[in-house]
Amino acid sequence: MSLVQPRTLPGALELLPREQIAFQRLLDTIRATYERFGFLPVETPVMELAEVLLTKEGGETERQVYFAQSTGDREAGRAPELALRFDLTVPLARYVAQYEHQLAFPFRRYQIQRVYRGERAQRGRFREFYQCDIDIVGKDALPVRYDAELPAVIHHLFTGLGFAGFRIEINNRKLLRGFLAALGIEDGERQKLVLREVDKLDKRGADWLRETLAGQFGVDAPTVDRLLAFVGSRSESYGHAGELLDGLAAAHDHPLLQQGVAELREVLARLADFGVPDSHVRLNFAIARGLDYYTGTVYETVLTDHPEIGSVCSGGRYEDLASHYTKSRLPGVGLSIGATRLFWQLRELGLFRDSESTVQVLIALLDEAQLPEALRLATALREAGINVEAQLEPGKLKNQLKYADRAGIRFVAIPGPDELARGVVAVKDLARQSQFEVAPAELARALEVEIAQARVMPPAGGDAG
Amino acid sequence: MSLVQPRTLPGALELLPREQIAFQRLLDTIRATYERFGFLPVETPVMELAEVLLTKEGGETERQVYFAQSTGDREAGRAPELALRFDLTVPLARYVAQYEHQLAFPFRRYQIQRVYRGERAQRGRFREFYQCDIDIVGKDALPVRYDAELPAVIHHLFTGLGFAGFRIEINNRKLLRGFLAALGIEDGERQKLVLREVDKLDKRGADWLRETLAGQFGVDAPTVDRLLAFVGSRSESYGHAGELLDGLAAAHDHPLLQQGVAELREVLARLADFGVPDSHVRLNFAIARGLDYYTGTVYETVLTDHPEIGSVCSGGRYEDLASHYTKSRLPGVGLSIGATRLFWQLRELGLFRDSESTVQVLIALLDEAQLPEALRLATALREAGINVEAQLEPGKLKNQLKYADRAGIRFVAIPGPDELARGVVAVKDLARQSQFEVAPAELARALEVEIAQARVMPPAGGDAG
Numbered sequence: 008m009s010l011v012q013p014r015t016l017p018g019a020l021e022l023l024p025r026e027q028i029a030f031q032r033l034l035d036t037i038r039a040t041y042e043r044f045g046f047l048p049v050e051t052p053v054m055e056l057a058e059v060l061l062t063k064e065g066g067e068t069e070r071q072v073y074f075a076q077s078t079g080d081r082e083a084g085r086a087p088e089l090a091l092r093f094d095l096t097v098p099l100a101r102y103v104a105q106y107e108h109q110l111a112f113p114f115r116r117y118q119i120q121r122v123y124r125g126e127r128a129q130r131g132r133f134r135e136f137y138q139c140d141i142d143i144v145g146k147d148a149l150p151v152r153y154d155a156e157l158p159a160v161i162h163h164l165f166t167g168l169g170f171a172g173f174r175i176e177i178n179n180r181k182l183l184r185g186f187l188a189a190l191g192i193e194d195g196e197r198q199k200l201v202l203r204e205v206d207k208l209d210k211r212g213a214d215w216l217r218e219t220l221a222g223q224f225g226v227d228a229p230t231v232d233r234l235l236a237f238v239g240s241r242s243e244s245y246g247h248a249g250e251l252l253d254g255l256a257a258a259h260d261h262p263l264l265q266q267g268v269a270e271l272r273e274v275l276a277r278l279a280d281f282g283v284p285d286s287h288v289r290l291n292f293a294i295a296r297g298l299d300y301y302t303g304t305v306y307e308t309v310l311t312d313h314p315e316i317g318s319v320c321s322g323g324r325y326e327d328l329a330s331h332y333t334k335s336r337l338p339g340v341g342l343s344i345g346a347t348r349l350f351w352q353l354r355e356l357g358l359f360r361d362s363e364s365t366v367q368v369l370i371a372l373l374d375e376a377q378l379p380e381a382l383r384l385a386t387a388l389r390e391a392g393i394n395v396e397a398q399l400e401p402g403k404l405k406n407q408l409k410y411a412d413r414a415g416i417r418f419v420a421i422p423g424p425d426e427l428a429r430g431v432v433a434v435k436d437l438a439r440q441s442q443f444e445v446a447p448a449e450l451a452r453a454l455e456v457e458i459a460q461a462r463v464m465p466p467a468g469g470d471a472g
Numbered sequence: 473m474s475l476v477q478p479r480t481l482p483g484a485l486e487l488l489p490r491e492q493i494a495f496q497r498l499l500d501t502i503r504a505t506y507e508r509f510g511f512l513p514v515e516t517p518v519m520e521l522a523e524v525l526l527t528k529e530g531g532e533t534e535r536q537v538y539f540a541q542s543t544g545d546r547e548a549g550r551a552p553e554l555a556l557r558f559d560l561t562v563p564l565a566r567y568v569a570q571y572e573h574q575l576a577f578p579f580r581r582y583q584i585q586r587v588y589r590g591e592r593a594q595r596g597r598f599r600e601f602y603q604c605d606i607d608i609v610g611k612d613a614l615p616v617r618y619d620a621e622l623p624a625v626i627h628h629l630f631t632g633l634g635f636a637g638f639r640i641e642i643n644n645r646k647l648l649r650g651f652l653a654a655l656g657i658e659d660g661e662r663q664k665l666v667l668r669e670v671d672k673l674d675k676r677g678a679d680w681l682r683e684t685l686a687g688q689f690g691v692d693a694p695t696v697d698r699l700l701a702f703v704g705s706r707s708e709s710y711g712h713a714g715e716l717l718d719g720l721a722a723a724h725d726h727p728l729l730q731q732g733v734a735e736l737r738e739v740l741a742r743l744a745d746f747g748v749p750d751s752h753v754r755l756n757f758a759i760a761r762g763l764d765y766y767t768g769t770v771y772e773t774v775l776t777d778h779p780e781i782g783s784v785c786s787g788g789r790y791e792d793l794a795s796h797y798t799k800s801r802l803p804g805v806g807l808s809i810g811a812t813r814l815f816w817q818l819r820e821l822g823l824f825r826d827s828e829s830t831v832q833v834l835i836a837l838l839d840e841a842q843l844p845e846a847l848r849l850a851t852a853l854r855e856a857g858i859n860v861e862a863q864l865e866p867g868k869l870k871n872q873l874k875y876a877d878r879a880g881i882r883f884v885a886i887p888g889p890d891e892l893a894r895g896v897v898a899v900k901d902l903a904r905q906s907q908f909e910v911a912p913a914e915l916a917r918a919l920e921v922e923i924a925q926a927r928v929m930p931p932a933g934g935d936a937g
């Protein structure tokens with residue numbers, strides 16, 4: 008039989024077990040944080056009816072959609088009726104519209120699932136990747152105060168992930184559009200196009216933006232300079248944002264700008280109540296978010312030690328979630344983390360060390376005769392809630408220690424013949440390179456204590472994951 | 473704008489949040505159990521290269537495969553190069569062959585992901601469903617003792633899920649085939665066909681089997697009766713299996729049967745060491761498992777109070793996992809739980825009550841003036857590891873209690889104006905219909921204790937999930 012070369016499609020991130028454990032811990036921390044803030048889990052099918060999924064005008068995203076079809080339908084020559092989701096927002100819109108009368112509003116949901124995009128194969132571009140989304144969706148209305156809760160979620164999450172340096176950057180699309188209108192750029196479509204270019208400022212620089220706006224949109228030089236001064240404005244923290252907003256509100260009396268200023272003020276005023284430290288949030292008028300559907304508050308999150316990787320958590324406020332599916336008005340606010348890309352970037356930066364194994368204790372086996380006792384110990388530890396791998400074949404202790412070390416298993420319990428003859432089991436702590444002995448009946452208790460201590464005091468430095 | 477009716481594809485199980493929480497708890501328990509026994513997580517892409525995935529002769533499974541293609545490739549008129557996985561076994565084979573030199577053997581992996589089959593739409597048939605698999609894969613060889621570990625996993629899992637009545641049924645394909653050979657049915661293909669029919673005994677009955685074997689395979693009546701007597705044999709427990717095996721080994725000296733008997737003896741002898749109670753496992757010579765690739769031990773698991781739903785957890789031993797991808801010999805043993813179907817069946821039987829919410833505490837808001845204090849309390853509870861939903865808009869207490877009750881949130885903390893004036897927060901326990909008051913600074917501590925107690929003593933009966 009000729010062999011098929013085992014390989015995955017380009018653009019899929021497949022991990023070895025120790026990497027998978029680190030990635031799973033990232034997802035678990037995200038999920039725990041979302042649940043901590045009262046968001047409820049939703050999962051939707053990977054495949055949706057194409058007619059339902061693809062309601063929007065076909066843009067770049069739609070061109071990247073994967074269609075799916077069973078063998079039978081393909082052979083019958085039918086057009087594919089199914090498509091793989093390309094984000095979690097359209098499925099959320101479909102879900103909320105479909106179950107509208109069974110859900111309580113404001114509806115707070117989290118969703119951690121993979122999405123699919125037929126991207127060109129390229130390093131760091133993924134065709135399959137995890138998105139981790141939260142949204143709060145109101146019925147008819149959703150007060151601005153909800154926009155202040157999401158920075159609290161981000162703060163709790165990135166603190167929990169062990170990042171010392173991160174900053175949430177906030178802006179408001181009404182303020183942005185009001186400012187443009189005050190500069191004379193009043194047409195909605197034109198504003199969108201200008202904002203798309205402004206959104207690239209951090210990547211391409213001021214000179215590029217000046218040329219583009221003058222060339223493509225005929226904006227005169229003094230106006231571009233005022234725009235550049237505006238989008239260059241940052242507050243040091245949210246506590247210092249008041250002056251910036253005061254100055255802006257005093258200089259321009261355009262109603263949309265005034266509304267944007269008022270919304271931002273309210274969001275910033277709530278942040279302290281939500282427990283978000285002043286230094287972790289700032290105004291950044293350059294944040295526009297490319298997506299047209301944001302209408303108010305917009306957020307990005309940067310790792311201050313690694314600004315080069317861009318925003319790691321973004322989102323904002325939208326006017327109406329599901330107008331394609333229901334006449335109900337469903338305004339909301341949400342954010343999304345591209346976990347696969349984030350993990351990949353952190354790994355590239357060397358910030359994810361190999362994770363400790365999910366296996367907490369390896370029970371070594373030196374001699375066939377101790378197998379029954381080793382298995383009884385394993386059962387006792389498992390009943391105490393400890394993750395145990397029991398060696399079922401006897402081998403040299405040296406090799407079993409080496410295996411545990413490579414696998415990231417911290418504790419090795421050794422019920423060797425000598426130890427058992429003395430009424431003890433030996434335990435090696437590979438992280439501390441220490442060893443102790445304990446009676447078999449006390450092993451579970453002793454390891455519970457060791458594991459609890461290891462959780463509070465890791466042996467060497469913290470992990471990003 | 474005309475509206476699109478929001479709906480999912482037939483054959484996908486989409487859940488409301490409270491159902492999703494119950495389902496997620498099922499998956500979490502499965503995952504925790506797999507980790508408890510030292511299995512390591514693996515995830516593979518939903519899409520695989522069709523050339524890699526579809527190596528086997530095209531049977532019913534291959535006809536049900538979904539192919540996938542991006543818009544660009546479709547427009548270019550190319551044949552689809554991608555297919556959605558239809559099980560987790562073929563991706564495991566591909567994974568182990570691909571990373572063979574980076575994995576440690578025996579390789580113990582778990583995988584909890586969705587698989588896709590273009591089944592005909594029918595009640596209880598799913599086109600997308602979760603499989604939860606574990607496998608132990610050896611290199612060159614894997615001693616029979618590993619086959620005794622999987623019943624321990626099943627036992628731990630179904631006990632953890634709160635099922636009082638379940639039983640693991642064990643058989644061995646060598647024993648089965650040896651018995652058939654001893655009866656004169658020696659050809660391998662003919663054995664497979666006969667075993668496929670025998671596998672349907674429990675569903676279709678003895679008369680049907682007698683007719684089928686006589687009609688299709690020309691097996692004479694006395695031989696069918698001996699076969700029926702054999703496959704009708706059950707031990708009451710594994711402790712009582714010895715006599716049955718002794719009798720069988722004495723009556724037939726076919727080497728394959730003797731080998732099967734020896735393997736079963738070894739598996740059964742190890743079960744006590746693995747902590748599996750005698751009453752939870754029995755021999756059942758009727759278990760054949762339809763899949764041809766099992767070669768030794770085979771398992772099924774039945775819920776003794778609900779035998780009508782069939783096996784809820786099945787698996788067995790195979791000779792060689794990945795012969796399509798590598799020349800290395802990779803024998804293994806594994807099992808699989810179809811979690812979506814299991815959840816659906818248990819829900820149909822009314823065994824899943826609505827789950828408690830992931831939200832542990834709702835902080836009620838009676839008056840706008842208490843919002844800052846309510847948010848500070850929410851932050852303190854979250855920092856103590858409690859899942860909190862804070863009401864951000866004031867409303868009547870009655871409505872907020874009704875909301876909590878419907879959502880399955882057990883505790884409602886009420887920092888009302890009267891309470892705060894007296895220096896306390898009121899806490900309602902909706903499960904016990906009791907109430908207490910506590911100082912704001914003590915709220916987190918008090919709720920931690922309540923939640924810990926609730927975990928140990930649920931208010932009314934146990935949940936299956």
